[in-house]
Amino acid sequence: MTPDPKAGSILLLEDFLPYRLLRAAEEVSRRFARHYKDRHGMTRPEWRTLATIGQFERITAKEVGQHSSMHKTKVSRAVRALEKRRWLKRETDEADRRIEHLELTTPGRRAYVELVSIAELFERDMKSRLGGDAWRALDLGLGAIEKIIQPPRR
Amino acid sequence: MTPDPKAGSILLLEDFLPYRLLRAAEEVSRRFARHYKDRHGMTRPEWRTLATIGQFERITAKEVGQHSSMHKTKVSRAVRALEKRRWLKRETDEADRRIEHLELTTPGRRAYVELVSIAELFERDMKSRLGGDAWRALDLGLGAIEKIIQPPRR
DNA sequence: GTTTATTGGTTTCATTCGTAACCATCCTGT
DNA sequence: ACAGGATGGTTACGAATGAAACCAATAAAC
Numbered sequence: 341m342t343p344d345p346k347a348g349s350i351l352l353l354e355d356f357l358p359y360r361l362l363r364a365a366e367e368v369s370r371r372f373a374r375h376y377k378d379r380h381g382m383t384r385p386e387w388r389t390l391a392t393i394g395q396f397e398r399i400t401a402k403e404v405g406q407h408s409s410m411h412k413t414k415v416s417r418a419v420r421a422l423e424k425r426r427w428l429k430r431e432t433d434e435a436d437r438r439i440e441h442l443e444l445t446t447p448g449r450r451a452y453v454e455l456v457s458i459a460e461l462f463e464r465d466m467k468s469r470l471g472g473d474a475w476r477a478l479d480l481g482l483g484a485i486e487k488i489i490q491p492p493r494r
Numbered sequence: 495m496t497p498d499p500k501a502g503s504i505l506l507l508e509d510f511l512p513y514r515l516l517r518a519a520e521e522v523s524r525r526f527a528r529h530y531k532d533r534h535g536m537t538r539p540e541w542r543t544l545a546t547i548g549q550f551e552r553i554t555a556k557e558v559g560q561h562s563s564m565h566k567t568k569v570s571r572a573v574r575a576l577e578k579r580r581w582l583k584r585e586t587d588e589a590d591r592r593i594e595h596l597e598l599t600t601p602g603r604r605a606y607v608e609l610v611s612i613a614e615l616f617e618r619d620m621k622s623r624l625g626g627d628a629w630r631a632l633d634l635g636l637g638a639i640e641k642i643i644q645p646p647r648r
Numbered sequence: 649g650t651t652t653a654t655t656g657g658t659t660t661c662a663t664t665c666g667t668a669a670c671c672a673t674c675c676t677g678t
Numbered sequence: 679a680c681a682g683g684a685t686g687g688t689t690a691c692g693a694a695t696g697a698a699a700c701c702a703a704t705a706a707a708c
Binding site: 350351352353354356357358359360361362363364365366367368369372388391392394395407408409456459460462463466469470471473474475476477478479480481482483484485486488489 | 504505506507508510511512513514515516517518519520521522523526542545546548549561562563610613614616617620623624625627628629630631632633634635636637638639640642643
Binding site for chain 2: 664665666667672673674
């Protein structure tokens with residue numbers, strides 16, 4: 341398994357940025373996921389939904405999807421799952437009865453607060469492992485990508 | 495949909511690094527995927543497998559998985575798909591008949607060369623959009639993550 | 649004021665995925 | 679030489695995914 345120096349090849353997968361980016365992102369996510377999966381058996385869509393509803397007092401499913409970059413079917417399923425746990429409640433909008441406003445219940449907010457602290461701990465740990473320079477570099481690089489990729493979602 | 499400044503929340507999903515990283519990576523990958531999907535209807539596992547076999551003259555399925563960070567079932571399926579296209583051939587190892595050596599056929603290598611140039615074009619374009627500073631920052635940041643995440647695969 | 653288009657959200661369905669079980673082959677120890 | 683593991687690779691199966699169809703409800707067109 342030695343790289344082939346022969347002419348024409350010349351793509352080192354391990355240096356190809358889209359590959360590196362996805363690999364790094366998936367591994368980091370996988371590690372972070374262990375925490376909330378272990379803790380409550382939550383999936384990533386559920387975690388993102390919880391995080392988003394927690395961040396905004398009251399929000400619709402559509403807005404959750406926009407804010408957390410999730411397909412509406414993922415949101416729909418995650419909302420149902422969280423509802424089954426009694427971590428959130430829906431309220432149909434009076435003026436437009438298609439819309440449902442989502443809010444966390446008291447246990448839901450408790451879970452949210454707990455998960456926030458786990459997230460912060462994880463991020464701090466990651467930062468300390470990476471070192472300040474790399475952390476800032478990553479922040480800058482991701483910022484540049486975010487500027488490029490469309491609908492600036494905030 | 496205004497952020498809730500109330501006490502206790504304090505997690506901005508859009509600033510949470512694991513989230514940002516995955517979102518950026520998925521979007522970049524999605525865009526790159528359009529190219530090889532349009533061109534040959536290839537999936538990501540197939541593209542990675544092709545890229546890996548092209549990079550090494552002759553390689554086993556297991557090594558493909560290691561090099562491209564793919565689960566062995568993904569590799570197995572991708573290899574079969576590429577084989578059906580007649581882009582690769584398998585050769586059972588004489589000494590150890592569990593092992594199969596994989597090589598590209600002539601059309602396979604042709605497709606590989608084409609995809610490499612697409613990849614390089616994509617990367618160049620991405621670099622020019624991001625700008626040199628951000629590009630280098632990203633490279634540095636990803637390098638740091640790679641150093642942290644396990645089996646240093648090279 | 650009725651048709652027509654749009655929108656928020658759910659459901660269906662085909663595809664993709666990973667875990668685990670599996671098969672065949674090889675290696676180890678005795 | 680034979681039992682018990684490992685190992686390369688495939689298969690089976692349940693869970694997750696997203697595109698598209700769908701359902702209500704609202705808004706626009708006329």
